Amino acid sequence: METTAGPTVAPAQTAASWSTPLDAARADSEEEATRADPRPMSVWVGAAFLVAAGVALRCWTPVALWLDEALTVNIARLPLRSIPEALRHDGSPPLYYYLLHGWMRLFGTGDVAVRALSGVVSIVTLIPMWFAGRRAGNRTTAWSAVILLAASPFAIRFATEARMYSLVMLEFVLGYLALRRALARPEVKTLGAVALVTALMLLSHYWTIYLLILVTVVLAHRAIRGADPFPARRALAAMVAGSLLFLPWLPSFLFQLRHTGTPWARRPSFEAVVGVLQEFGGGRGAFASISSLLLLGLAGLGLFARPLDGRRLEFHLRTRPRGRALALVAVGPVLIGVVVGILTGAAFAARYAAMAVPPFILLAALGIDTLSDPKVRRWVLAVVAVLGLWTGASTSLYRRTTARQVSTAIKERGSPGDVVAYCPDQLGPSVSRYLPDQFVQLTFPRGLGPERVEWFDYEQFNRSAEAQLFAEMLLERAGTNDIWMVWSPGYRTFDAKCEAIIEALEVVRPQASRLVKVQLRYLEHPGLLRFRAGSLTSGGPRELLVIPDSSPPR
Numbered sequence: 001m002e003t004t005a006g007p008t009v010a011p012a013q014t015a016a017s018w019s020t021p022l023d024a025a026r027a028d029s030e031e032e033a034t035r036a037d038p039r040p041m042s043v044w045v046g047a048a049f050l051v052a053a054g055v056a057l058r059c060w061t062p063v064a065l066w067l068d069e070a071l072t073v074n075i076a077r078l079p080l081r082s083i084p085e086a087l088r089h090d091g092s093p094p095l096y097y098y099l100l101h102g103w104m105r106l107f108g109t110g111d112v113a114v115r116a117l118s119g120v121v122s123i124v125t126l127i128p129m130w131f132a133g134r135r136a137g138n139r140t141t142a143w144s145a146v147i148l149l150a151a152s153p154f155a156i157r158f159a160t161e162a163r164m165y166s167l168v169m170l171e172f173v174l175g176y177l178a179l180r181r182a183l184a185r186p187e188v189k190t191l192g193a194v195a196l197v198t199a200l201m202l203l204s205h206y207w208t209i210y211l212l213i214l215v216t217v218v219l220a221h222r223a224i225r226g227a228d229p230f231p232a233r234r235a236l237a238a239m240v241a242g243s244l245l246f247l248p249w250l251p252s253f254l255f256q257l258r259h260t261g262t263p264w265a266r267r268p269s270f271e272a273v274v275g276v277l278q279e280f281g282g283g284r285g286a287f288a289s290i291s292s293l294l295l296l297g298l299a300g301l302g303l304f305a306r307p308l309d310g311r312r313l314e315f316h317l318r319t320r321p322r323g324r325a326l327a328l329v330a331v332g333p334v335l336i337g338v339v340v341g342i343l344t345g346a347a348f349a350a351r352y353a354a355m356a357v358p359p360f361i362l363l364a365a366l367g368i369d370t371l372s373d374p375k376v377r378r379w380v381l382a383v384v385a386v387l388g389l390w391t392g393a394s395t396s397l398y399r400r401t402t403a404r405q406v407s408t409a410i411k412e413r414g415s416p417g418d419v420v421a422y423c424p425d426q427l428g429p430s431v432s433r434y435l436p437d438q439f440v441q442l443t444f445p446r447g448l449g450p451e452r453v454e455w456f457d458y459e460q461f462n463r464s465a466e467a468q469l470f471a472e473m474l475l476e477r478a479g480t481n482d483i484w485m486v487w488s489p490g491y492r493t494f495d496a497k498c499e500a501i502i503e504a505l506e507v508v509r510p511q512a513s514r515l516v517k518v519q520l521r522y523l524e525h526p527g528l529l530r531f532r533a534g535s536l537t538s539g540g541p542r543e544l545l546v547i548p549d550s551s552p553p554r
Contacts, residue, residue, distance in 0.1 A: 043378060047147055050385045051126065054150030057389065057396050058119040058159035065111055066401035066524045067453075069162040070429035073114050074451045076100035088252050089456045091260035095203035096164035114162040122159035122166040126150055128173045129358065135180050136322055136362045137369050144365035144381055151388035153282030153291065154357055157395045164204050165354035171201050172211075172358045179215070182235045191238040198242030203249065207352040210333035210340075212239065218328070260455040266492070268341040268348035276334055279350035280360060282391030291387040295364050298384070302366030303327050313370055323366055330359040401524035402516060403427075407434035409515045409528055410484050414439060419478040421470075423498035424462075424491045425453050427526045431486050439484075440477055444470050444501060462493040471504035478533065483509070485529040488518055505531050 065073065075086045076097045083097050100117055107113040126146050133145030149155055158165035175197035182190045201208035216239060222232035246253075278284060281292025303323035305313045319327070334353050341348045364384075371377045410420060416438040422428040425443035428450025432441055441450045445465030448454060454461075474483050483505060487498045506512055509531040518527035 046378075046382065047143060050147050050382070050389065051150040053389050054147075054152075054156065054392070055123055055126075057156045057392050058122050059116075060112060061115065061160040061396045063397065063399045064401055064404040064430065065114070065162065065433060066403065066430050067426050069114070070403075070433045071453060072097065072100065072162050073104075073109060073433075074429055077104055077109060084252060086452065088255050089260065089454055090452070091256045091455055092164075093203045093206060093249060093253070095200060096167055099167070100162065115160055118161055118163065118166040119159045121170050122155055125155075125166070125170040125173055125358075128170070128177060129361075132173050132176050132358070133362060133365055135177060136326065137366050140377070141362075141365045141369045144368045144377075145362050147381060147385050148295075148361045148364055148388070149358070151385040151392065152280070152357065152361060153288065153388055153392040153395050154280050154354075156389075156392035157282075158351065158354065160396050163351075165351055168201070168205050168208065168354045169358055171197055171204060171208075172355045175201065176358070179235060182238065183231045186231045186234040191234055194235055194238040195242035195245075198239045199245035201355075202243065202246040205352070205354070206253070207333065207337055208355055210336040211329060211355050212243075214329065214332045214336065215239070259457055267345045268338050270338060270342075272338050272341075272348050272350070273331075273334055276350045276353045276356070279353075280357060282388070282395055285391070285394075287387055287394075288391045291384065291391050294380075294384050294387065295360070298364035298367030298380075299327070299330075299360060300367065301370045302363040302368075305367070305370045307370050307372040309372060311373075320366070323363055326359040326363040326366070330356045330363060399522055401430050402519055402522055402526055403430035403524065404434050406431050406486055406516050406526050406528045410435060410439070413515070413530070414484060415481065417479075417481045418484060419474055419481060420450075420484045420486060421474050421501070422450055423470075423485070423487045423501055424494050425450070426491065427486050427488060427524070429453065430524060431526060442474065442477070444498070447473060459493045462497075465497065467497040467500035468504050471501045474501075474505065475508055480533045482533055483531040485531065486526045487529065488524075488526050502529060509533070 071090070075083060075090060078086055078101075080098070080101060083101065084094060087094055087097065100114065103117045104114060107116065126149060129149050130142045130146050133142030136145070155166070155169065158169075175194070178190060178193035178197055182194050198212060201212060216236065219232045219236040219239070223229045223236055226232055277292050277296060278288065281290075281295060282288035301313070303319050303326075304315045304317070306316070306320060308314050334356055337352065338348060340346055368377055368381055371380060410418075411434075414420075418439050420432075420435065420439045420441045421444065422431065422441070423444040425446065425448070428441070428443045429452065432450035435441070442448070443450050443453075444467075445462055446454055447470065485502060485505065487502065489496075489498060491498075502512075511532050513530040513532070514527070515530055516526070516528035519525045
């Protein structure tokens with residue numbers, strides 16, 4: 001494919017193509033929207049198959065719930081009046097928890113049921129994504145965006161988790177459509193939609209604050225210096241009105257900032273942006289890396305290139321206005337979040353960038369549209385989608401925790417009244433989900449039940465906790481029953497205290513058995529030790545019985 005370094009079209013056409021406003025309400029040039037692209041039946045069948053495969057992968061995953069999911073479910077199943085107080089000590093906004101509470105009232109609390117809410121939301125997002133693609137480009141862009149989103153490993157992953165990230169992606173797409181409509185025609189109902197989506201984002205995930213700040217700055221610039229400032233002013237007023245709906249939750253948010261924090265996370269660096277791109281492609285691995293690079297290349301075409309004919313593209317450093325707007329909202333909030341993390345030590349995880357997935361996919365869809373040859377477009381789209389589905393399937397089947405393996409070992413060998421101890425407490429929600437009530441369950445460092453993690457002043461409490469005192473409490477509570485130690489090394493703020501608890505127990509009960517190894521290849525990797533009662537001497541060698549691991553590693 002040939003490229004040109006400079007324009008080869010008329011000056012007037014070039015100016016129209018590269019110099020429209022940031023939001024690109026009137027698009028680059030109408031020639032891209034009207035290019036003929038007859039699609040044979042085989043193309044429609046192939047597109048339907050790719051979308052159907054993406055939908056199917058969102059509907060079920062056999063793996064157990066890990067910490068974040070189990071903790072979310074345990075909070076959401078509380079009475080409605082108790083959820084806000086629980087979240088004050090957790091660190092999240094409330095909207096998803098209320099939605100999940102109602103969902104579980106209807107469909108139950110099983111693994112499939114609690115994850116189905118995210119799956120349904122992710123599938124529903126494909127519908128407005130078509131309209132977003134149509135707004136961003138043309139029908140080719142719209143279908144490309146739908147297929148890329150259906151095959152997105154990131155979207156598939158979080159469609160199979162009981163967390164709010166699929167909801168955030170839906171909210172972005174709806175907000176994009178509402179804002180584009182408001183800038184073109186600032187009617188009351190459209191502005192109301194902008195205000196509503198603003199409020200929903202703020203109440204879904206705090207990282208959306210970075211996106212809303214960025215959009216606010218852009219609208220303020222247009223309201224002050226734009227050629228037609230009236231729509232931008234009304235849209236800005238709608239966003240401010242929507243933000244007012246967050247005020248009832250503001251005291252809880254400020255409390256969380258002071259007391260919950262993210263002591264489990266390390267200070268991020270700018271390399272985290274690369275990690276986000278890897279997650280968009282499905283994480284690590286050869287296929288995921290290829291998928292990430294192809295998506296990045298397509299996004300680059302959507303930002304910098306426009307077609308001249310079937311064989312040539314024109315690149316311009318000023319970027320395409322439509323691509324520029326999407327790149328800004330895809331990259332800007334992530335960069336802001338990383339900078340805030342560097343300055344304040346706040347947590348960064350690639351999943352927080354869920355709001356950046358839809359604009360990144362729209363940008364890649366614009367890149368596919370720059371390929372004028374229909375056959376080339378279809379093959380590129382098919383390759384990227386198949387890679388995404390392959391990686392998405394492995395992501396969906398990836399065991400995020402060995403919690404079920406650990407709980408199975410305890411259920412099969414434990415007796416009523418046995419004590420199950422968790423160190424750190426972050427292992428409690430996932431493992432305890434699969435255990436019956438016949439066991440006494442305690443978490444280090446606070447000695448609380450395992451259903452939730454008390455994040456209140458977490459680091460300070462962990463630093464001051466005494467491993468020896470916790471071990472003595474376990475021995476007293478167990479009496480003549482066994483102690484089951486669910487543990488994992490390497491958790492921040494715990495130093496070697498979990499190992500110290502094990503050593504203290506071994507002094508009194510030296511015949512310890514390791515039933516499940518710590519398996520670091522999993523996201524959450526609890527191991528299991530059994531301290532039998534009734535033996536105060538060293539006896540023979542330790543039993544080593546590792547429960548079979550039937551799930552393939554990622």
